[in-house]
Amino acid sequence: MERTLAILKPSCIERSLIGEIINRIEKRGIIIQGMKMIRMTEEMCRAHYSHLVEKPFFPELVKQMTCTPVIVICLAGVEVVRVFREMTGVTNGRNALPGTLRGDFCVSGQMNIVHASDSVENAQAEVARFFSPEELFDYVPENLNFLYGAGEI
Numbered sequence: 001m002e003r004t005l006a007i008l009k010p011s012c013i014e015r016s017l018i019g020e021i022i023n024r025i026e027k028r029g030i031i032i033q034g035m036k037m038i039r040m041t042e043e044m045c046r047a048h049y050s051h052l053v054e055k056p057f058f059p060e061l062v063k064q065m066t067c068t069p070v071i072v073i074c075l076a077g078v079e080v081v082r083v084f085r086e087m088t089g090v091t092n093g094r095n096a097l098p099g100t101l102r103g104d105f106c107v108s109g110q111m112n113i114v115h116a117s118d119s120v121e122n123a124q125a126e127v128a129r130f131f132s133p134e135e136l137f138d139y140v141p142e143n144l145n146f147l148y149g150a151g152e153i
């Protein structure tokens with residue numbers, strides 16, 4: 001099973017969408033193995049968004065990611081990196097398909113409510129960046145055999 005990182009961003013917290021997003025994650029059958037509220041710092045933004053540090057909108061991105069606490073969640077499942085990324089939808093909420101988290105709950109390319117890791121490699125690094133080993137649990141639900149068929153896990 002893979003792990004991936006979700007962040008419920010300030011635009012999710014401020015709009016009281018925490019429950020909606022976690023509800024969708026749970027209903028899909030994605031397993032939660034770690035979750036906490038933290039305040040991101042500029043330094044954390046620089047590491048997490050290292051591919052965007054040179055962009056003109058980066059200072060705004062830092063402001064936007066640090067203006068309230070965020071909720072970081074470690075998700076687990078078979079191919080969960082791709083599954084959760086597709087469930088999140090494309091970056092700009094106005095282009096995101098209905099049925100995706102961004103497509104259903106936002107209309108912005110900046111205030112796009114959720115972060116989802118974009119590759120298995122980045123997911124591993126991001127989970128390790130935000131969680132210490134003691135904060136992660138190898139927990140799987142008792143009904144795992146009803147989430148996945150024989151041979152899928």
Ligand code: UDP
Pocket residue numbers: 049052057061090091092109110111112114115116118
């Ligand atoms: N972002 C932005 N303006 C842009 C591109 C990105 O404000 O033109 C923000 C937006 O919040 C986005 C985040 O920077 O979610 C990270 O950008 P990335 O390209 O990694 O998109 P994502 O992986 O979140 O879809």
Ligand code: MG
Pocket residue numbers: 118
């Ligand atoms: Mg990204």
